[in-house]
Amino acid sequence: MMITMCLLTHVFWGVPIDLGPRLVRPMRKAHVSESSEARPRIPAVDLLDEQGNSLNLVHDLLEDYTVVISFVFTRCTTICPPLGATTATVAQQLKDAGLEGVRCLSITVDPGYDTPARLLMWKRRFGDLDNWRLLTGPKRDVNGAIEAMGFLTADKIDHSPMLLIGNYRSGRWRRVDGLSPVPEIMKVIAEMSAGPKPEAVQKSGRNGAPSERMRKAAPRDAGDPPHPYFPDNVLTDHQGRELRFYSDLMKGKTVVIQTFFTSCSSVCPQVLSRFAYLQDRLGSRLGEEVVLLSITVDPEIDTPRHLAEFAKDWKCRDGWHLLSGSPDRVREVLRVLGLKADRKEAHSNVFLMGNARTGLWKKAFGLGQQEELHRILESVIADRGAP
Structure with a gap:
Protein backbone atom coordinates (compact mmCIF):
# COMPACT_ATOMS: atom_id res chain seq x y z
CA MET A 1 0.00 0.00 0.00
CA PRO A 21 -11.56 19.36 -27.92
CA ARG A 22 -10.72 22.91 -26.86
CA LEU A 23 -7.34 21.83 -25.52
CA VAL A 24 -5.62 19.38 -27.83
CA ARG A 25 -6.32 19.25 -31.56
CA PRO A 26 -2.95 18.23 -33.01
CA MET A 27 -4.26 16.61 -36.19
CA ARG A 28 -6.39 19.41 -37.61
CA LYS A 29 -5.28 21.87 -40.25
CA ALA A 30 -4.44 25.33 -39.04
CA HIS A 31 -7.53 27.05 -37.73
CA VAL A 32 -7.11 30.79 -38.23
CA SER A 33 -9.60 33.46 -37.25
CA GLU A 34 -9.25 37.20 -37.61
CA SER A 35 -10.12 38.96 -34.39
CA SER A 36 -11.67 42.40 -34.23
CA GLU A 37 -9.80 45.13 -36.06
CA ALA A 38 -10.10 47.18 -32.87
CA ARG A 39 -6.88 47.06 -30.92
CA PRO A 40 -7.24 44.98 -27.72
CA ARG A 41 -6.99 47.15 -24.60
CA ILE A 42 -3.84 45.40 -23.39
CA PRO A 43 -2.69 46.94 -20.10
CA ALA A 44 0.80 48.43 -19.90
CA VAL A 45 1.74 46.32 -16.87
CA ASP A 46 5.28 45.46 -15.78
CA LEU A 47 6.00 41.74 -15.93
CA LEU A 48 9.07 39.57 -15.32
CA ASP A 49 10.72 37.47 -17.99
CA GLU A 50 12.44 34.13 -17.36
CA GLN A 51 15.70 35.94 -16.59
CA GLY A 52 14.04 38.07 -13.90
CA ASN A 53 14.09 41.26 -16.01
CA SER A 54 11.23 43.69 -15.44
CA LEU A 55 9.64 44.57 -18.79
CA ASN A 56 6.60 46.63 -19.68
CA LEU A 57 4.21 44.45 -21.64
CA VAL A 58 3.22 47.17 -24.09
CA HIS A 59 6.23 49.47 -24.37
CA ASP A 60 9.01 46.87 -24.18
CA LEU A 61 7.39 43.78 -25.69
CA LEU A 62 4.52 44.71 -28.02
CA GLU A 63 4.83 48.20 -29.49
CA ASP A 64 7.68 47.64 -31.91
CA TYR A 65 7.13 44.01 -32.84
CA THR A 66 4.90 41.49 -34.48
CA VAL A 67 4.33 38.93 -31.74
CA VAL A 68 3.38 35.28 -31.40
CA ILE A 69 1.79 34.81 -27.97
CA SER A 70 1.05 31.48 -26.28
CA PHE A 71 -0.33 30.65 -22.85
CA VAL A 72 1.32 27.88 -20.81
CA PHE A 73 2.19 26.71 -17.31
CA THR A 74 5.20 24.66 -16.26
CA ARG A 75 3.32 21.96 -14.32
CA CYS A 76 1.22 21.06 -17.36
CA THR A 77 2.02 17.67 -18.90
CA THR A 78 -0.52 17.63 -21.73
CA ILE A 79 -0.88 20.58 -24.11
CA CYS A 80 1.96 22.81 -22.87
CA PRO A 81 4.95 20.61 -23.89
CA PRO A 82 3.81 20.48 -27.54
CA LEU A 83 3.04 24.22 -27.42
CA GLY A 84 6.56 24.80 -26.11
CA ALA A 85 8.06 22.65 -28.86
CA THR A 86 6.06 24.47 -31.53
CA THR A 87 6.99 27.90 -30.17
CA ALA A 88 10.68 26.97 -30.01
CA THR A 89 10.59 25.78 -33.63
CA VAL A 90 8.86 28.98 -34.75
CA ALA A 91 11.40 31.08 -32.83
CA GLN A 92 14.28 29.16 -34.40
CA GLN A 93 12.90 29.63 -37.91
CA LEU A 94 12.36 33.34 -37.29
CA LYS A 95 15.96 33.60 -36.14
CA ASP A 96 17.25 31.61 -39.12
CA ALA A 97 15.30 33.90 -41.47
CA GLY A 98 16.74 37.00 -39.79
CA LEU A 99 13.33 38.39 -38.83
CA GLU A 100 14.31 40.59 -35.90
CA GLY A 101 10.97 42.39 -35.89
CA VAL A 102 9.09 39.27 -34.77
CA ARG A 103 9.28 37.70 -31.33
CA CYS A 104 7.57 34.93 -29.40
CA LEU A 105 6.02 35.45 -25.97
CA SER A 106 4.65 32.79 -23.63
CA ILE A 107 2.59 34.04 -20.69
CA THR A 108 2.06 31.73 -17.73
CA VAL A 109 -1.51 31.04 -16.64
CA ASP A 110 -0.13 29.97 -13.24
CA PRO A 111 1.78 33.07 -12.05
CA GLY A 112 1.51 32.09 -8.39
CA TYR A 113 3.75 29.08 -9.03
CA ASP A 114 5.71 29.95 -12.17
CA THR A 115 8.60 32.07 -10.96
CA PRO A 116 11.18 33.32 -13.47
CA ALA A 117 13.50 30.49 -12.41
CA ARG A 118 10.84 27.84 -13.09
CA LEU A 119 10.03 29.40 -16.45
CA LEU A 120 13.72 29.41 -17.40
CA MET A 121 14.10 25.74 -16.48
CA TRP A 122 10.99 24.87 -18.52
CA LYS A 123 12.14 26.90 -21.51
CA ARG A 124 15.53 25.17 -21.61
CA ARG A 125 13.79 21.88 -22.36
CA PHE A 126 13.13 23.30 -25.82
CA GLY A 127 16.07 25.65 -26.37
CA ASP A 128 17.14 28.96 -24.82
CA LEU A 129 16.35 31.28 -27.76
CA ASP A 130 16.69 35.01 -27.20
CA ASN A 131 13.68 35.88 -29.40
CA TRP A 132 11.35 33.89 -27.14
CA ARG A 133 10.42 35.43 -23.78
CA LEU A 134 8.44 33.71 -21.02
CA LEU A 135 6.51 36.04 -18.74
CA THR A 136 5.16 35.98 -15.20
CA GLY A 137 4.46 38.54 -12.48
CA PRO A 138 1.80 39.53 -9.95
CA LYS A 139 -1.33 37.44 -10.50
CA ARG A 140 -3.54 40.50 -10.87
CA ASP A 141 -1.35 41.98 -13.61
CA VAL A 142 -0.83 38.69 -15.46
CA ASN A 143 -4.52 37.78 -15.39
CA GLY A 144 -5.46 41.31 -16.46
CA ALA A 145 -3.25 40.98 -19.53
CA ILE A 146 -4.55 37.51 -20.39
CA GLU A 147 -8.16 38.69 -19.96
CA ALA A 148 -7.55 41.68 -22.25
CA MET A 149 -6.32 39.27 -24.92
CA GLY A 150 -9.43 37.15 -24.51
CA PHE A 151 -7.74 34.02 -23.11
CA LEU A 152 -8.50 34.09 -19.36
CA THR A 153 -10.16 30.94 -17.95
CA ALA A 154 -11.41 30.13 -14.47
CA ASP A 155 -9.13 27.07 -14.27
CA LYS A 156 -5.61 26.96 -15.68
CA ILE A 157 -6.26 23.39 -16.85
CA ASP A 158 -8.77 24.82 -19.33
CA HIS A 159 -6.41 27.34 -20.90
CA SER A 160 -6.49 27.66 -24.66
CA PRO A 161 -3.97 26.01 -27.01
CA MET A 162 -4.44 28.86 -29.47
CA LEU A 163 -1.69 31.29 -30.44
CA LEU A 164 -2.42 35.00 -30.65
CA ILE A 165 -0.45 36.48 -33.55
CA GLY A 166 -0.58 40.19 -34.20
CA ASN A 167 0.95 43.60 -34.58
CA TYR A 168 0.18 46.06 -31.79
CA ARG A 169 0.62 49.19 -33.90
CA SER A 170 -1.60 48.02 -36.75
CA GLY A 171 -4.18 46.56 -34.38
CA ARG A 172 -4.50 43.38 -36.47
CA TRP A 173 -4.65 40.11 -34.52
CA ARG A 174 -5.31 36.51 -35.43
CA ARG A 175 -5.84 33.33 -33.42
CA VAL A 176 -4.15 30.20 -34.71
CA ASP A 177 -4.27 26.61 -33.44
CA GLY A 178 -1.01 26.22 -31.53
CA LEU A 179 -0.50 22.69 -32.85
CA SER A 180 -0.88 23.66 -36.50
CA PRO A 181 2.00 22.75 -38.82
CA VAL A 182 4.78 25.28 -38.36
CA PRO A 183 4.72 26.40 -42.03
CA GLU A 184 1.05 27.39 -41.57
CA ILE A 185 1.95 29.43 -38.49
CA MET A 186 4.80 31.07 -40.38
CA LYS A 187 2.42 32.09 -43.16
CA VAL A 188 0.19 33.90 -40.67
CA ILE A 189 3.22 35.60 -39.11
CA ALA A 190 4.30 36.83 -42.52
CA GLU A 191 0.81 38.14 -43.28
CA MET A 192 0.68 40.03 -39.98
CA SER A 193 4.14 41.52 -40.42
CA ALA A 194 5.32 44.32 -42.61
CA GLY A 195 8.29 42.12 -43.48
CA PRO A 196 8.96 39.60 -46.26
CA LYS A 197 6.34 37.61 -48.15
CA PRO A 198 5.15 34.30 -46.66
CA GLU A 199 7.35 32.19 -48.90
CA ALA A 200 10.42 33.98 -47.57
CA VAL A 201 9.88 32.71 -44.04
CA GLN A 202 8.63 29.20 -44.72
CA LYS A 203 12.07 27.70 -45.16
CA SER A 204 13.39 25.84 -42.17
CA GLY A 205 16.86 27.34 -42.19
CA ARG A 206 19.36 29.32 -44.21
CA ASN A 207 19.45 28.43 -47.91
CA GLY A 208 16.40 26.24 -47.39
CA ALA A 209 18.27 23.67 -45.28
CA PRO A 210 16.41 22.29 -42.27
CA SER A 211 17.58 23.72 -38.95
CA GLU A 212 19.37 21.49 -36.47
CA ARG A 213 16.29 21.57 -34.22
CA MET A 214 14.06 20.34 -37.04
CA ARG A 215 16.49 17.61 -38.01
CA LYS A 216 16.43 16.29 -34.46
CA ALA A 217 12.64 16.34 -34.38
CA ALA A 218 12.28 14.60 -37.75
CA PRO A 219 11.61 10.86 -38.04
CA ARG A 220 14.41 8.43 -38.59
CA ASP A 221 13.51 7.96 -42.28
CA ALA A 222 14.28 10.61 -44.90
CA GLY A 223 11.58 12.96 -46.08
CA ASP A 224 9.20 15.37 -44.43
CA PRO A 225 7.89 14.58 -40.94
CA PRO A 226 4.48 12.84 -41.15
Whole structure:
Protein backbone atom coordinates (compact mmCIF):
# COMPACT_ATOMS: atom_id res chain seq x y z
CA MET A 1 0.00 0.00 0.00
CA MET A 2 2.83 2.40 0.81
CA ILE A 3 4.47 1.78 -2.57
CA THR A 4 1.17 2.33 -4.33
CA MET A 5 0.50 5.60 -2.54
CA CYS A 6 4.01 6.87 -3.33
CA LEU A 7 3.52 6.14 -7.01
CA LEU A 8 0.16 7.85 -7.03
CA THR A 9 1.79 11.12 -6.03
CA HIS A 10 3.20 11.32 -9.54
CA VAL A 11 -0.31 11.55 -11.00
CA PHE A 12 -1.77 15.04 -11.12
CA TRP A 13 -5.42 14.16 -10.49
CA GLY A 14 -7.19 11.20 -8.95
CA VAL A 15 -10.20 11.25 -11.28
CA PRO A 16 -10.54 11.02 -15.04
CA ILE A 17 -9.69 14.29 -16.77
CA ASP A 18 -11.56 15.36 -19.88
CA LEU A 19 -9.29 17.81 -21.65
CA GLY A 20 -11.88 18.22 -24.34
CA PRO A 21 -11.56 19.36 -27.92
CA ARG A 22 -10.72 22.91 -26.86
CA LEU A 23 -7.34 21.83 -25.52
CA VAL A 24 -5.62 19.38 -27.83
CA ARG A 25 -6.32 19.25 -31.56
CA PRO A 26 -2.95 18.23 -33.01
CA MET A 27 -4.26 16.61 -36.19
CA ARG A 28 -6.39 19.41 -37.61
CA LYS A 29 -5.28 21.87 -40.25
CA ALA A 30 -4.44 25.33 -39.04
CA HIS A 31 -7.53 27.05 -37.73
CA VAL A 32 -7.11 30.79 -38.23
CA SER A 33 -9.60 33.46 -37.25
CA GLU A 34 -9.25 37.20 -37.61
CA SER A 35 -10.12 38.96 -34.39
CA SER A 36 -11.67 42.40 -34.23
CA GLU A 37 -9.80 45.13 -36.06
CA ALA A 38 -10.10 47.18 -32.87
CA ARG A 39 -6.88 47.06 -30.92
CA PRO A 40 -7.24 44.98 -27.72
CA ARG A 41 -6.99 47.15 -24.60
CA ILE A 42 -3.84 45.40 -23.39
CA PRO A 43 -2.69 46.94 -20.10
CA ALA A 44 0.80 48.43 -19.90
CA VAL A 45 1.74 46.32 -16.87
CA ASP A 46 5.28 45.46 -15.78
CA LEU A 47 6.00 41.74 -15.93
CA LEU A 48 9.07 39.57 -15.32
CA ASP A 49 10.72 37.47 -17.99
CA GLU A 50 12.44 34.13 -17.36
CA GLN A 51 15.70 35.94 -16.59
CA GLY A 52 14.04 38.07 -13.90
CA ASN A 53 14.09 41.26 -16.01
CA SER A 54 11.23 43.69 -15.44
CA LEU A 55 9.64 44.57 -18.79
CA ASN A 56 6.60 46.63 -19.68
CA LEU A 57 4.21 44.45 -21.64
CA VAL A 58 3.22 47.17 -24.09
CA HIS A 59 6.23 49.47 -24.37
CA ASP A 60 9.01 46.87 -24.18
CA LEU A 61 7.39 43.78 -25.69
CA LEU A 62 4.52 44.71 -28.02
CA GLU A 63 4.83 48.20 -29.49
CA ASP A 64 7.68 47.64 -31.91
CA TYR A 65 7.13 44.01 -32.84
CA THR A 66 4.90 41.49 -34.48
CA VAL A 67 4.33 38.93 -31.74
CA VAL A 68 3.38 35.28 -31.40
CA ILE A 69 1.79 34.81 -27.97
CA SER A 70 1.05 31.48 -26.28
CA PHE A 71 -0.33 30.65 -22.85
CA VAL A 72 1.32 27.88 -20.81
CA PHE A 73 2.19 26.71 -17.31
CA THR A 74 5.20 24.66 -16.26
CA ARG A 75 3.32 21.96 -14.32
CA CYS A 76 1.22 21.06 -17.36
CA THR A 77 2.02 17.67 -18.90
CA THR A 78 -0.52 17.63 -21.73
CA ILE A 79 -0.88 20.58 -24.11
CA CYS A 80 1.96 22.81 -22.87
CA PRO A 81 4.95 20.61 -23.89
CA PRO A 82 3.81 20.48 -27.54
CA LEU A 83 3.04 24.22 -27.42
CA GLY A 84 6.56 24.80 -26.11
CA ALA A 85 8.06 22.65 -28.86
CA THR A 86 6.06 24.47 -31.53
CA THR A 87 6.99 27.90 -30.17
CA ALA A 88 10.68 26.97 -30.01
CA THR A 89 10.59 25.78 -33.63
CA VAL A 90 8.86 28.98 -34.75
CA ALA A 91 11.40 31.08 -32.83
CA GLN A 92 14.28 29.16 -34.40
CA GLN A 93 12.90 29.63 -37.91
CA LEU A 94 12.36 33.34 -37.29
CA LYS A 95 15.96 33.60 -36.14
CA ASP A 96 17.25 31.61 -39.12
CA ALA A 97 15.30 33.90 -41.47
CA GLY A 98 16.74 37.00 -39.79
CA LEU A 99 13.33 38.39 -38.83
CA GLU A 100 14.31 40.59 -35.90
CA GLY A 101 10.97 42.39 -35.89
CA VAL A 102 9.09 39.27 -34.77
CA ARG A 103 9.28 37.70 -31.33
CA CYS A 104 7.57 34.93 -29.40
CA LEU A 105 6.02 35.45 -25.97
CA SER A 106 4.65 32.79 -23.63
CA ILE A 107 2.59 34.04 -20.69
CA THR A 108 2.06 31.73 -17.73
CA VAL A 109 -1.51 31.04 -16.64
CA ASP A 110 -0.13 29.97 -13.24
CA PRO A 111 1.78 33.07 -12.05
CA GLY A 112 1.51 32.09 -8.39
CA TYR A 113 3.75 29.08 -9.03
CA ASP A 114 5.71 29.95 -12.17
CA THR A 115 8.60 32.07 -10.96
CA PRO A 116 11.18 33.32 -13.47
CA ALA A 117 13.50 30.49 -12.41
CA ARG A 118 10.84 27.84 -13.09
CA LEU A 119 10.03 29.40 -16.45
CA LEU A 120 13.72 29.41 -17.40
CA MET A 121 14.10 25.74 -16.48
CA TRP A 122 10.99 24.87 -18.52
CA LYS A 123 12.14 26.90 -21.51
CA ARG A 124 15.53 25.17 -21.61
CA ARG A 125 13.79 21.88 -22.36
CA PHE A 126 13.13 23.30 -25.82
CA GLY A 127 16.07 25.65 -26.37
CA ASP A 128 17.14 28.96 -24.82
CA LEU A 129 16.35 31.28 -27.76
CA ASP A 130 16.69 35.01 -27.20
CA ASN A 131 13.68 35.88 -29.40
CA TRP A 132 11.35 33.89 -27.14
CA ARG A 133 10.42 35.43 -23.78
CA LEU A 134 8.44 33.71 -21.02
CA LEU A 135 6.51 36.04 -18.74
CA THR A 136 5.16 35.98 -15.20
CA GLY A 137 4.46 38.54 -12.48
CA PRO A 138 1.80 39.53 -9.95
CA LYS A 139 -1.33 37.44 -10.50
CA ARG A 140 -3.54 40.50 -10.87
CA ASP A 141 -1.35 41.98 -13.61
CA VAL A 142 -0.83 38.69 -15.46
CA ASN A 143 -4.52 37.78 -15.39
CA GLY A 144 -5.46 41.31 -16.46
CA ALA A 145 -3.25 40.98 -19.53
CA ILE A 146 -4.55 37.51 -20.39
CA GLU A 147 -8.16 38.69 -19.96
CA ALA A 148 -7.55 41.68 -22.25
CA MET A 149 -6.32 39.27 -24.92
CA GLY A 150 -9.43 37.15 -24.51
CA PHE A 151 -7.74 34.02 -23.11
CA LEU A 152 -8.50 34.09 -19.36
CA THR A 153 -10.16 30.94 -17.95
CA ALA A 154 -11.41 30.13 -14.47
CA ASP A 155 -9.13 27.07 -14.27
CA LYS A 156 -5.61 26.96 -15.68
CA ILE A 157 -6.26 23.39 -16.85
CA ASP A 158 -8.77 24.82 -19.33
CA HIS A 159 -6.41 27.34 -20.90
CA SER A 160 -6.49 27.66 -24.66
CA PRO A 161 -3.97 26.01 -27.01
CA MET A 162 -4.44 28.86 -29.47
CA LEU A 163 -1.69 31.29 -30.44
CA LEU A 164 -2.42 35.00 -30.65
CA ILE A 165 -0.45 36.48 -33.55
CA GLY A 166 -0.58 40.19 -34.20
CA ASN A 167 0.95 43.60 -34.58
CA TYR A 168 0.18 46.06 -31.79
CA ARG A 169 0.62 49.19 -33.90
CA SER A 170 -1.60 48.02 -36.75
CA GLY A 171 -4.18 46.56 -34.38
CA ARG A 172 -4.50 43.38 -36.47
CA TRP A 173 -4.65 40.11 -34.52
CA ARG A 174 -5.31 36.51 -35.43
CA ARG A 175 -5.84 33.33 -33.42
CA VAL A 176 -4.15 30.20 -34.71
CA ASP A 177 -4.27 26.61 -33.44
CA GLY A 178 -1.01 26.22 -31.53
CA LEU A 179 -0.50 22.69 -32.85
CA SER A 180 -0.88 23.66 -36.50
CA PRO A 181 2.00 22.75 -38.82
CA VAL A 182 4.78 25.28 -38.36
CA PRO A 183 4.72 26.40 -42.03
CA GLU A 184 1.05 27.39 -41.57
CA ILE A 185 1.95 29.43 -38.49
CA MET A 186 4.80 31.07 -40.38
CA LYS A 187 2.42 32.09 -43.16
CA VAL A 188 0.19 33.90 -40.67
CA ILE A 189 3.22 35.60 -39.11
CA ALA A 190 4.30 36.83 -42.52
CA GLU A 191 0.81 38.14 -43.28
CA MET A 192 0.68 40.03 -39.98
CA SER A 193 4.14 41.52 -40.42
CA ALA A 194 5.32 44.32 -42.61
CA GLY A 195 8.29 42.12 -43.48
CA PRO A 196 8.96 39.60 -46.26
CA LYS A 197 6.34 37.61 -48.15
CA PRO A 198 5.15 34.30 -46.66
CA GLU A 199 7.35 32.19 -48.90
CA ALA A 200 10.42 33.98 -47.57
CA VAL A 201 9.88 32.71 -44.04
CA GLN A 202 8.63 29.20 -44.72
CA LYS A 203 12.07 27.70 -45.16
CA SER A 204 13.39 25.84 -42.17
CA GLY A 205 16.86 27.34 -42.19
CA ARG A 206 19.36 29.32 -44.21
CA ASN A 207 19.45 28.43 -47.91
CA GLY A 208 16.40 26.24 -47.39
CA ALA A 209 18.27 23.67 -45.28
CA PRO A 210 16.41 22.29 -42.27
CA SER A 211 17.58 23.72 -38.95
CA GLU A 212 19.37 21.49 -36.47
CA ARG A 213 16.29 21.57 -34.22
CA MET A 214 14.06 20.34 -37.04
CA ARG A 215 16.49 17.61 -38.01
CA LYS A 216 16.43 16.29 -34.46
CA ALA A 217 12.64 16.34 -34.38
CA ALA A 218 12.28 14.60 -37.75
CA PRO A 219 11.61 10.86 -38.04
CA ARG A 220 14.41 8.43 -38.59
CA ASP A 221 13.51 7.96 -42.28
CA ALA A 222 14.28 10.61 -44.90
CA GLY A 223 11.58 12.96 -46.08
CA ASP A 224 9.20 15.37 -44.43
CA PRO A 225 7.89 14.58 -40.94
CA PRO A 226 4.48 12.84 -41.15
CA HIS A 227 3.22 14.91 -38.21
CA PRO A 228 4.41 18.22 -36.75
CA TYR A 229 4.37 16.98 -33.18
CA PHE A 230 4.22 13.21 -32.74
CA PRO A 231 7.51 11.39 -33.40
CA ASP A 232 7.83 8.62 -35.95
CA ASN A 233 10.58 6.69 -34.18
CA VAL A 234 10.75 3.02 -35.05
CA LEU A 235 9.83 0.87 -32.02
CA THR A 236 9.47 -2.91 -31.77
CA ASP A 237 6.37 -4.61 -30.42
CA HIS A 238 6.12 -7.88 -28.52
CA GLN A 239 5.70 -9.79 -31.77
CA GLY A 240 9.03 -8.50 -33.06
CA ARG A 241 7.44 -6.14 -35.58
CA GLU A 242 9.28 -2.86 -36.23
CA LEU A 243 6.65 -0.13 -36.35
CA ARG A 244 6.83 3.62 -36.85
CA PHE A 245 5.20 5.24 -33.85
CA TYR A 246 2.96 7.69 -35.66
CA SER A 247 2.66 6.35 -39.22
CA ASP A 248 2.07 2.69 -38.34
CA LEU A 249 0.44 2.86 -34.92
CA MET A 250 -1.45 6.16 -34.64
CA LYS A 251 -2.36 7.60 -38.02
CA GLY A 252 -6.09 7.48 -38.72
CA LYS A 253 -6.91 5.61 -35.50
CA THR A 254 -7.99 6.17 -31.94
CA VAL A 255 -5.20 5.26 -29.52
CA VAL A 256 -4.87 4.66 -25.81
CA ILE A 257 -1.33 5.05 -24.49
CA GLN A 258 0.09 4.05 -21.10
CA THR A 259 3.48 3.19 -19.60
CA PHE A 260 4.62 0.18 -17.57
CA PHE A 261 7.57 -2.12 -16.86
CA THR A 262 7.42 -5.88 -16.52
CA SER A 263 9.21 -6.18 -13.17
CA CYS A 264 6.68 -3.87 -11.49
CA SER A 265 4.57 -5.77 -8.96
CA SER A 266 2.53 -2.92 -7.47
CA VAL A 267 0.65 -0.50 -9.72
CA CYS A 268 1.45 -1.82 -13.22
CA PRO A 269 -0.61 -5.04 -12.92
CA GLN A 270 -3.63 -2.99 -11.84
CA VAL A 271 -3.21 -0.53 -14.71
CA LEU A 272 -2.67 -3.32 -17.25
CA SER A 273 -5.83 -5.04 -16.02
CA ARG A 274 -7.73 -1.91 -17.16
CA PHE A 275 -6.11 -2.27 -20.58
CA ALA A 276 -7.20 -5.91 -20.69
CA TYR A 277 -10.73 -4.80 -19.83
CA LEU A 278 -10.70 -2.20 -22.64
CA GLN A 279 -9.38 -4.87 -25.02
CA ASP A 280 -12.39 -7.06 -24.24
CA ARG A 281 -14.87 -4.19 -24.57
CA LEU A 282 -13.48 -3.11 -27.95
CA GLY A 283 -14.11 -6.49 -29.56
CA SER A 284 -13.58 -6.48 -33.33
CA ARG A 285 -12.73 -2.76 -33.34
CA LEU A 286 -9.38 -3.51 -31.72
CA GLY A 287 -6.63 -3.16 -34.28
CA GLU A 288 -8.95 -1.77 -36.93
CA GLU A 289 -10.34 1.39 -35.39
CA VAL A 290 -8.60 1.47 -32.02
CA VAL A 291 -5.11 0.45 -30.86
CA LEU A 292 -3.79 0.04 -27.34
CA LEU A 293 -0.15 1.04 -26.82
CA SER A 294 1.75 -0.02 -23.70
CA ILE A 295 5.25 1.50 -23.75
CA THR A 296 7.89 0.14 -21.41
CA VAL A 297 9.87 2.62 -19.32
CA ASP A 298 12.57 -0.04 -18.89
CA PRO A 299 13.62 -0.85 -22.49
CA GLU A 300 17.04 -2.21 -21.46
CA ILE A 301 15.34 -5.08 -19.59
CA ASP A 302 12.02 -5.26 -21.41
CA THR A 303 13.27 -6.47 -24.77
CA PRO A 304 10.75 -7.60 -27.42
CA ARG A 305 11.51 -11.24 -26.55
CA HIS A 306 10.84 -10.53 -22.88
CA LEU A 307 7.64 -8.70 -23.78
CA ALA A 308 6.48 -11.65 -25.89
CA GLU A 309 6.33 -13.85 -22.78
CA PHE A 310 4.72 -11.06 -20.79
CA ALA A 311 2.05 -10.58 -23.47
CA LYS A 312 0.98 -14.22 -23.12
CA ASP A 313 0.12 -13.63 -19.47
CA TRP A 314 -2.14 -10.74 -20.43
CA LYS A 315 -3.62 -12.50 -23.49
CA CYS A 316 -2.82 -9.54 -25.73
CA ARG A 317 -4.72 -9.71 -29.00
CA ASP A 318 -3.64 -8.09 -32.25
CA GLY A 319 -4.15 -4.37 -31.76
CA TRP A 320 -2.65 -4.24 -28.27
CA HIS A 321 1.04 -3.51 -28.73
CA LEU A 322 3.62 -3.85 -25.95
CA LEU A 323 6.40 -1.57 -27.21
CA SER A 324 10.13 -1.48 -26.61
CA GLY A 325 13.19 -0.76 -28.74
CA SER A 326 16.29 1.38 -28.70
CA PRO A 327 16.36 3.14 -25.28
CA ASP A 328 17.04 6.49 -26.95
CA ARG A 329 14.07 6.11 -29.29
CA VAL A 330 11.76 4.93 -26.53
CA ARG A 331 12.74 7.82 -24.27
CA GLU A 332 12.25 10.33 -27.07
CA VAL A 333 8.70 9.09 -27.64
CA LEU A 334 7.97 9.24 -23.91
CA ARG A 335 9.44 12.74 -23.69
CA VAL A 336 7.24 14.09 -26.46
CA LEU A 337 4.16 12.49 -24.92
CA GLY A 338 4.98 14.00 -21.51
CA LEU A 339 5.40 10.50 -20.02
CA LYS A 340 9.16 10.40 -19.48
CA ALA A 341 10.18 9.68 -15.88
CA ASP A 342 13.59 10.01 -14.22
CA ARG A 343 13.06 6.63 -12.54
CA LYS A 344 10.97 3.77 -13.85
CA GLU A 345 9.21 3.48 -10.48
CA ALA A 346 7.97 7.06 -10.92
CA HIS A 347 6.32 6.55 -14.30
CA SER A 348 2.89 8.02 -14.94
CA ASN A 349 -0.32 6.08 -14.33
CA VAL A 350 -2.27 8.30 -16.70
CA PHE A 351 -3.91 7.03 -19.91
CA LEU A 352 -3.65 9.27 -22.95
CA MET A 353 -6.66 8.72 -25.21
CA GLY A 354 -6.59 10.38 -28.60
CA ASN A 355 -8.48 10.40 -31.85
CA ALA A 356 -5.76 10.95 -34.45
CA ARG A 357 -8.35 11.62 -37.18
CA THR A 358 -9.94 14.59 -35.41
CA GLY A 359 -7.24 15.62 -32.96
CA LEU A 360 -9.34 15.17 -29.82
CA TRP A 361 -7.29 14.10 -26.77
CA LYS A 362 -8.40 13.25 -23.27
CA LYS A 363 -6.52 12.12 -20.20
CA ALA A 364 -7.78 9.60 -17.64
CA PHE A 365 -6.44 8.12 -14.42
CA GLY A 366 -5.27 4.57 -15.16
CA LEU A 367 -6.42 3.29 -11.78
CA GLY A 368 -9.92 4.68 -12.22
CA GLN A 369 -13.08 2.63 -12.52
CA GLN A 370 -13.03 0.35 -15.56
CA GLU A 371 -16.48 1.44 -16.72
CA GLU A 372 -15.50 5.12 -16.51
CA LEU A 373 -12.34 4.52 -18.54
CA HIS A 374 -14.44 2.77 -21.17
CA ARG A 375 -16.92 5.66 -21.23
CA ILE A 376 -14.14 8.20 -21.81
CA LEU A 377 -12.63 6.07 -24.56
CA GLU A 378 -15.97 5.73 -26.34
CA SER A 379 -16.39 9.51 -26.29
CA VAL A 380 -13.00 9.89 -27.98
CA ILE A 381 -13.83 7.23 -30.59
CA ALA A 382 -17.15 8.94 -31.33
CA ASP A 383 -15.65 12.38 -31.93
CA ARG A 384 -16.38 13.71 -35.40
CA GLY A 385 -14.26 16.83 -35.20
CA ALA A 386 -15.16 20.46 -35.56
CA PRO A 387 -18.30 21.16 -37.61
